[in-house]
Amino acid sequence: MASAEYLSPVQLQRALTLRDLTDPAQGDHAIQTLLSTVVDALQGTWLNTVRYVRNPPAVAVRENYDRLGYDPEDVTRARRYTRYISPTVMLRSHTSAELPKALEQYADRTGIDELIVVPGLVYRRDVVDRSHVGEPHQVDLWRIRDTPDVSDEDMLDMIACIVQSVLPGAEWQVTDAVHPYTVGGRQIDVLLDGEWLELAECGRIHPEVLRSSGLDPQRWSGLALGLGLERALMLRKSIPDIRYLRARDPRIAVQMLTLEPWQHVSPLPPARRDISVVVDDEEDEETLGDLIRVALAEDAEVIEAVDLLDSTPHEALPDGARRRLETRPGQSNMLLRIILRPIDRTLTSQEANTIRNAIYRAVHQGPVMELI
Known part of the structure; x- marks a missing residue:
């Protein structure tokens, strides 16, 4: 895509x-x-x-x-x-x-x-x-x-x-x-x-x-x-997260007004979602990142990271995986780990699943959909 x-x-x-x-x-x-x-x-x-x-x-x-x-x-x-x-x-x-x-x-x-x-x-x-x-x-x-x-x-x-x-x-x-x-x-x-x-x-x-x-x-x-x-x-x-530069949380925002060293703010618990997607071989972490940001718009701020765990081209997939995913030459199966951690609130499980599905739809290019 x-x-x-x-x-x-x-x-x-x-x-x-x-x-x-x-x-x-x-x-x-x-x-x-x-x-x-x-x-x-x-x-x-x-x-x-x-x-x-x-x-x-x-x-x-x-x-x-x-x-x-x-x-x-x-x-x-x-x-x-x-x-x-x-x-x-x-x-x-x-x-x-x-x-x-x-x-x-x-x-x-x-x-x-x-x-x-x-x-x-x-x-x-x-x-x-x-x-x-x-x-x-x-x-x-x-x-x-x-x-x-x-x-x-x-x-x-x-x-x-x-x-x-x-x-x-x-x-x-x-x-x-x-x-x-x-x-x-x-x-x-x-x-x-x-x-x-x-x-x-x-x-x-x-x-x-x-x-x-x-x-x-x-x-x-x-x-x-x-x-x-x-x-x-x-x-x-020594700021640990680039999203802090625009944070509205008063504990963080006040620290973005001076050059004084960063004072630790207790992070909220993350929600982790792993997804297996089919993408064209030309896609990489940069282009997938852009697709995700475009699809989520303002909601992209809740994403702490999207990590590429594994990527396997169509030719290297087992026959069973090819049939299940319905991949074709020129595509790869990627395993992505999504870490969701808003700066100022905790996501519900339903909210995390909704965002997970939005990311999946944005990057997945195969005919078989795996939504939750």
């Missing part, structure tokens, strides 16, 4: 009315405090000017992909991963989509050393668990200068400043990463509790991105860094 070609009006309305936690006009949130901490640290280090760019999330496909150097055949463009509104318009998959137009504003200016800050919601098809949502918050931090000499040393200084702002005293390392809109790309990992965790990615702005925005790479240069704000805040405060 592939994702719909384009967003429905209801899906689009929900996406466009979702609260942007980075926007002070929509209420205070610790994400804003963390972002201000990062921006103030960078400005204090570079002594440059700061420009905020905040636009609605519907963007031209050309801005999200083409102007940033993505190959026309790049898998990330596929409808299974991108939320298209029409053939030429989409919900941005990264805040980097706002940068090519933002850079155009510098073409006739001189004496520029500016930090461009682009925060906001981005829209992806992702797994359902305690660390991922379909509409995460991201910020792009791009330093643009009308000199051609921004270097890898400048980039390492930027990385050190950001890590210290997000996680004071944390050990960090960089590894090579490839982005179509940067050169010398790096992934930034931090060491927490003995584990290396990704924090951000960055690089020097690609000359072709500059050139397409009317800036001569012989005269202009800069740095580009993308930071996932949920991940950064959860690491800073």
Whole structure:
């Protein structure tokens, strides 16, 4: 069951009315405090000017992909991963989509050393668990200068400043990463509790991105860094569940107003449901997660996780299982474990079964239905 070609009006309305936690006009949130901490640290280090760019999330496909150097055949463009509104318009998959137009504003200016800050919601098809949502918050931090000499040393200084702002005293390392809109790309990992965790990615702005925005790479240069704000805040405060960032429970909501460490809140008991479904081989945890979120809409908030326990292609199934499930070539039998745990209430058994059935109908593609 592939994702719909384009967003429905209801899906689009929900996406466009979702609260942007980075926007002070929509209420205070610790994400804003963390972002201000990062921006103030960078400005204090570079002594440059700061420009905020905040636009609605519907963007031209050309801005999200083409102007940033993505190959026309790049898998990330596929409808299974991108939320298209029409053939030429989409919900941005990264805040980097706002940068090519933002850079155009510098073409006739001189004496520029500016930090461009682009925060906001981005829209992806992702797994359902305690660390991922379909509409995460991201910020792009791009330093643009009308000199051609921004270097890898400048980039390492930027990385050190950001890590210290997000996680004071944390050990960090960089590894090579490839982005179509940067050169010398790096992934930034931090060491927490003995584990290396990704924090951000960055690089020097690609000359072709500059050139397409009317800036001569012989005269202009800069740095580009993308930071996932949920991940950064959860690491800073040791928050165990990404759903807490939007929780209405007063015990949790008040903690989402500061950068103070997370104080444990007793979780409510979970309801567990395992389902055996037939899906097309092309489906994965990300596309199934998106189907589930779309089907459940607001009720998706009660899902703590959907874990893939096992997947067996049609060809590897025993004959009896093929006959019982009525699978066909190109399909697989997946065993999914659904953990339901609302933040502020306990589900009844009937409510859990209703949600289980809704998830089953959303992802199952076989003719034999097993509802409860």
